[in-house]
Amino acid sequence: MIDTHQHLIHPERFNYSWAENIPQLQGSFRLEEYLAASAGCGIEGTIFMEVDVDAHQSADEARFFCGLAEDATSGILGVIAAARPENEGFEVHLDAIAHAKLAGIRRVLHTQPDELSRSDLFRHNLRLLGRRGLTFDLCVLQRQLDDALDLVRACPGTRFVLDHCGVPDIAANGAPRGAGFLQWAGAVRMLAAEPNVWCKISGLSVYSSEAQRNGEGLHPYLATVMEAFTPSRCLWGGDWPVVNLGCGLPTWCGLTRQFLARFSGAERDAVLSLNAQALYLKKP
Numbered sequence: 001m002i003d004t005h006q007h008l009i010h011p012e013r014f015n016y017s018w019a020e021n022i023p024q025l026q027g028s029f030r031l032e033e034y035l036a037a038s039a040g041c042g043i044e045g046t047i048f049m050e051v052d053v054d055a056h057q058s059a060d061e062a063r064f065f066c067g068l069a070e071d072a073t074s075g076i077l078g079v080i081a082a083a084r085p086e087n088e089g090f091e092v093h094l095d096a097i098a099h100a101k102l103a104g105i106r107r108v109l110h111t112q113p114d115e116l117s118r119s120d121l122f123r124h125n126l127r128l129l130g131r132r133g134l135t136f137d138l139c140v141l142q143r144q145l146d147d148a149l150d151l152v153r154a155c156p157g158t159r160f161v162l163d164h165c166g167v168p169d170i171a172a173n174g175a176p177r178g179a180g181f182l183q184w185a186g187a188v189r190m191l192a193a194e195p196n197v198w199c200k201i202s203g204l205s206v207y208s209s210e211a212q213r214n215g216e217g218l219h220p221y222l223a224t225v226m227e228a229f230t231p232s233r234c235l236w237g238g239d240w241p242v243v244n245l246g247c248g249l250p251t252w253c254g255l256t257r258q259f260l261a262r263f264s265g266a267e268r269d270a271v272l273s274l275n276a277q278a279l280y281l282k283k284p
Contacts, residue, residue, distance in 0.1 A: 114144060
């Protein structure tokens, strides 16, 4: 099993301004703590996901974790680094962080103006990722899924991963018949129709109410993405330590394994490991 969304937080080395008002994310969340939290989950390798450090530190974060990934005992198989595709000099930044363990790039969009991803420069720079064999993780809110679709269509040669199933507003959506749920599901199906998009099954418990953090509450979302993307284009992610704002990593592992039990062994292997290897660890 490969965890495709592992955060590690080193506050003595990097600044995380976005997390200053989130008490549960204060302090260090290091590799040894992740290993303790994930013990018994069956995770054999991870993809480190950038933690939206302050922009001037993003290259340092990429180099630090690519270096950590060089140690096979870390379990880190690849790194998704931060970058700013809206800026001139994006390609220079890619050159500066180039590394055998670099698998892709993420620019967190759900905290930014919607217009950010619409510029010609942003889209030009994302096309460069496809030429370099790097992926782009899409971190957008439910209301931004139409913009995500436009972006994907503008960059057909780049492989995209929709983080956290498109961040559905589970607590307010009223699944499976509420207007919010139906809007999210329709937008997800549109994205799934694009052959260069994968979906990461992660983060859902953070966006749900406490009463929904169970199989019944999350089933409509899991079922929708698995039907839309099929097991051939879904991946699993733990989102530690952010998952601690929801149900926690062991419970999330259990919930998703319980859901996946209805699929064949080959389909489970695809979601839990093989798709991650093909997408993040093998250059096209």
